[in-house]
Every structure is written in C-alpha cells, then in structure tokens.
Amino acid sequence: MTDPSPRRLDxxxxxxxxxxxxxxxxxxxxxxxxxxxxxxxxxxxxxxxxSGDPRGMYCMMGTCFDCLVEIDGQPNRQACMTPVxxxxxxxxxRGAPVVGESA
Amino acid sequence: xxxxxxxxxxxxxGSAVAFGLLGEGxxxxxxxxxxxxxxxxxxxxxxxxVQSKGDGMPEYAQWTRRSADLxxxxxxxxxxxxxxxxGYAKPGGMHLLLSEEALEARRDLNNRMHNVNGAAGYGAExxxxxxxxxxLPGIGPDVVGGSYSPHDGHTNPLRTLRGLHGAIARRGGRxxxxxxxxxxxxxxxxxxxxxPKGTFRGDRVVLAAxxxxxWLGPDVGLDIPLRPQKxxxxxxxxxxxxxxxxxxxxxxxxxxxxxxxxxxxxxxYGDTSSTDVIRDLSANAIRCFPHLASLRIVRSWGAVRVxxxxxxxxxxxxxxxxxxxxxxxxxxxxxxxxxxxxxxPMIAAGALSPELGVFSAKRFSHD
Numbered sequence: 001m002t003d004p005s006p007r008r009l010d011x012x013x014x015x016x017x018x019x020x021x022x023x024x025x026x027x028x029x030x031x032x033x034x035x036x037x038x039x040x041x042x043x044x045x046x047x048x049x050x051s052g053d054p055r056g057m058y059c060m061m062g063t064c065f066d067c068l069v070e071i072d073g074q075p076n077r078q079a080c081m082t083p084v085x086x087x088x089x090x091x092x093x094r095g096a097p098v099v100g101e102s103a
Numbered sequence: 104x105x106x107x108x109x110x111x112x113x114x115x116x117g118s119a120v121a122f123g124l125l126g127e128g129x130x131x132x133x134x135x136x137x138x139x140x141x142x143x144x145x146x147x148x149x150x151x152x153v154q155s156k157g158d159g160m161p162e163y164a165q166w167t168r169r170s171a172d173l174x175x176x177x178x179x180x181x182x183x184x185x186x187x188x189x190g191y192a193k194p195g196g197m198h199l200l201l202s203e204e205a206l207e208a209r210r211d212l213n214n215r216m217h218n219v220n221g222a223a224g225y226g227a228e229x230x231x232x233x234x235x236x237x238x239l240p241g242i243g244p245d246v247v248g249g250s251y252s253p254h255d256g257h258t259n260p261l262r263t264l265r266g267l268h269g270a271i272a273r274r275g276g277r278x279x280x281x282x283x284x285x286x287x288x289x290x291x292x293x294x295x296x297x298x299p300k301g302t303f304r305g306d307r308v309v310l311a312a313x314x315x316x317x318w319l320g321p322d323v324g325l326d327i328p329l330r331p332q333k334x335x336x337x338x339x340x341x342x343x344x345x346x347x348x349x350x351x352x353x354x355x356x357x358x359x360x361x362x363x364x365x366x367x368x369x370x371x372y373g374d375t376s377s378t379d380v381i382r383d384l385s386a387n388a389i390r391c392f393p394h395l396a397s398l399r400i401v402r403s404w405g406a407v408r409v410x411x412x413x414x415x416x417x418x419x420x421x422x423x424x425x426x427x428x429x430x431x432x433x434x435x436x437x438x439x440x441x442x443x444x445x446x447x448p449m450i451a452a453g454a455l456s457p458e459l460g461v462f463s464a465k466r467f468s469h470d
Binding site: 049050065068076095096097098099100 | 241340341342343344345358359392393394395397398399401
C-alpha cells in the first residue's frame with residue numbers, strides 16, 4: 001500500500017538510513033520512524049490483532065497506538081514515538097506478540 | 104400501564120434499568136450529567152463476578168448469581184438490538200492466593216458461602232497449586248492456590264455501555280446529556296426534575312446517579328449512605344492470549360490487552376493515578392504472572408467506586424415520595440443483567456418486590 005505522491009515539506013537535516021522489511025529507507029535526522037515511512041510512501045505498518053486488517057499511522061503523537069511496528073526484534077513499538085537512528089531494523093507487526101512461554 | 108419514567112444517570116446502572124423499562128413498554132428519558140461526572144461505568148475493570156459477593160447478606164449472593172446467570176442472554180439481546188458485541192465471556196474466574204493464610208481465609212469464606220447458599224448456589228472451590236498450574240500454567244512461584252468459580256466471567260464495560268445506549272435509542276428511549284439533575288420536586292401526581300437543560304416531568308423517577316444519589320436523596324425523602332473508594336487500573340500493550348480466564352488482579356481482554364487492578368483507596372472523590380499504587384499493582388500482577396514484567400503499560404487511570412457503607416446494594420422506593428426509586432451499587436457491570444431483566448420490570452409494575460426489601464437503606468437505621 002503506497003501513496004503515489006509522498007512529499008516531504010522539510011528537506012533539511014542529515015540523512016539517516018534504516019531498514020523497513022528489508023528495504024532501505026532514507027530518513028532525515030529528527031524524523032520519527034512513522035514520519036520517515038510516510039515520506040517514503042509506506043502506509044501499512046501492522047495487521048490488526050482483532051480483524052487482521054492492515055493498519056497505518058493515525059494520530060502521529062503517541063495516543064492511538066495504531067502505528068505499532070517491530071523494531072530491532074522488539075514488538076509493539078510506536079513508530080511515531082521512536083526517533084530514527086542509523087541501521088534500525090523495522091518490521092511490519094503481524095498479530096499480537098507473545099509474552100513469556102508461548103501459551 | 105405505560106408511565107413516563109425519568110432515569111437520572113446514564114451510566115451502566117441507569118442505562119440497564121432504562122433498557123429494561125423500555126422493554127416493559129415504559130416511556131423513558133435518561134438525564135445524564137455529562138463528562139464532568141465521576142463515571143464509574145467508564146473506569147472499571149469489567150468483571151462479571153460472583154465469588155466472594157454477599158458474605159453476610161445471602162440475598163446479595165443470590166442476586167449476584169441471578170445476574171450472572173442472565174448475563175449471556177442479556178449480552179445477546181444487546182448485540183441483536185445495537186449491533187455491539189460486549190465481549191462477554193464466562194470461562195469462570197480465579198481469585199489467586201499468595202499466602203497460606205490467604206488460602207485458609209478463602210477456604211473459610213467459600214465454606215461459609217456454601218453453608219448459606221448451598222454448593223449449587225455458590226460453587227466456588229479451592230484449587231491447590233498443582234491443580235491451579237494445570238489451568239493457569241503461567242503463575243508465579245508465590246501463588247499457593249486459587250479459588251475458582253464457574254459462575255464468574257468478564258465483559259468490555261465500555262462496549263456494554265455503548266450497546267445499552269444503542270439499544271435504548273432503538274427502543275425509543277431519550278438520552279439527554281449535560282442534564283445533571285439539580286432538584287426533584289413534586290408535580291401533581293408525578294415529579295419535576297430541574298436540570299441545566301430545562302425541567303423534565305415524569306410519572307416516576309429512578310435515581311441512578313452513582314454518588315449523585317447521595318445529594319439528590321434528601322429531595323425525595325431518601326437517606327442513602329454511600330462512600331467513595333478509588334480503584335486504579337493499568338493497561339498493557341496487546342499480547343497473544345495467555346490467560347484463559349479473568350482473575351481478580353489481572354484480566355486479558357478479548358483484544359489482547361492485559362488489565363491490572365484490585366487497588367482500594369480512601370481518597371475521597373479524587374480519581375488521579377498515583378505512582379505508589381501503580382508500583383504496587385505492577386508488583387502484585389508480576390508476582391501472579393512473572394512474564395507480565397516484559398510488557399509495557401500503555402494507559403493508567405483511577406476511578407471512584409460507588410459503595411454503600413456496608414458494601415451491599417441499596418434498592419429502595421421512597422415512602423414519602425412514591426414512584427421514586429433509588430438504585431445504588433458498586434457492581435454495575437455484574438448486576439447489569441439483573442437490573443435490566445429483574446429490577447426494571449418491578450419498577451415498571453410500580454413497586455419493588457418484597458424479596459428486595461432486605462436491600463432497603465432502612466438496614467442502616469438503628470432506632
């Protein structure tokens with residue numbers, strides 16, 4: 001699911017590179033992961049635990065918990081609240097993570 | 104005979120009664136205070152819970168059990184009429200015990216309840232650690248046992264409330280917000296309720312305003328002794344299902360969030376979260392289920408329980424103001440089905456049945 005015309009309003013800041021589903025994303029210093037993905041035309045960040053439907057960004061300020069992704073192996077990270085840093089490994093989150101031993 | 108009934112309070116108690124009244128063919132207007140209200144219905148844990156309720160008042164144990172028995176039909180009715188699934192499930196419930204003393208005290212309680220209500224009427228049993236491990240494999244080393252009741256369950260309280268409001272609208276009830284009752288006065292054969300949205304007239308009035316009942320009671324000859332008690336709740340990020348039934352400290356919702364609760368504070372009508380209680384709730388939940396330590400908490404809140412001074416519900420028609428009924432209870436979720444399907448028909452018929460006499464506030468007067 002990509003937006004055909006993502007447009008970044010502010011092109012300043014040093015480039016920061018990280019991975020999303022194996023694809024290289026070039027962000028700007030100070031971006032959140034969600035912002036960097038949006039600017040790259042990526043909208044599908046996880047699948048709903050309840051319906052399995054795709055979910056993306058909504059509030060962009062930490063409130064809605066829609067933009068959950070897996071970052072460096074840690075699930076349920078809020079993409080909008082996580083600043084980009086060089087070499088992050090970001091994955092789509094599919095379903096709910098398991099705590100402890102799998103039930 | 105159809106009457107116009109004004110229900111003061113649009114939370115779980117008022118809405119359940121209003122839903123039931125509409126089912127009896129009554130004309131109903133709900134007057135709700137608005138979002139400045141304490142809103143116990145929007146801050147609670149969501150248990151539909153039977154075990155431990157009614158120690159010292161067997162009629163309350165029976166009333167609670169009756170509601171639990173009615174709950175699945177009630178949830179189906181709400182889903183049919185409103186399209187909102189409440190998330191109600193009845194897998195039984197577990198009270199976890201963290202010391203031998205607590206286990207013995209709980210065994211004594213269950214024995215007392217069985218003696219009074221009969222095993223079929225109560226039905227909670229003590230499981231030792233070994234038996235408990237088979238049901239809840241994730242428990243921590245400090246858990247010595249549990250009390251299991253097959254009559255316990257849980258629901259999503261917000262969806263339950265939304266289902267009620269949807270069904271009320273569909274049944275032709277009116278809901279008016281920003282209309283907190285300021286006074287109730289006689290108006291011919293009926294009553295007039297003054298609110299910031301104007302004066303509403305009804306043949307009958309149901310007081311279901313939570314703590315507001317305490318302030319409104321004197322207008323209609325009712326002295327309702329209520330006290331506030333704060334409870335705090337933490338909610339974790341969603342996780343794969345690991346908890347097959349609710350416990351009194353931790354429950355996992357059908358969408359995967361884990362709620363931690365069971366705090367009790369006497370801090371008046373304040374509903375703010377506090378670090379010390381959040382710490383204790385977390386520590387207690389982790390003692391029960393150690394792997395919860397890896398979960399992040401995403402929300403916390405406090406809410407104020409509506410408790411009578413002895414903890415049991417108060418149902419009463421005013422003697423000086425016939426047709427005015429007051430409904431007061433802590434367990435608005437558990438009792439929602441009984442309020443809709445048993446209590447409301449009594450109010451529609453014009454009198455509480457004698458079996459509810461034990462719940463009158465007269466029990467507090469020592470003449």
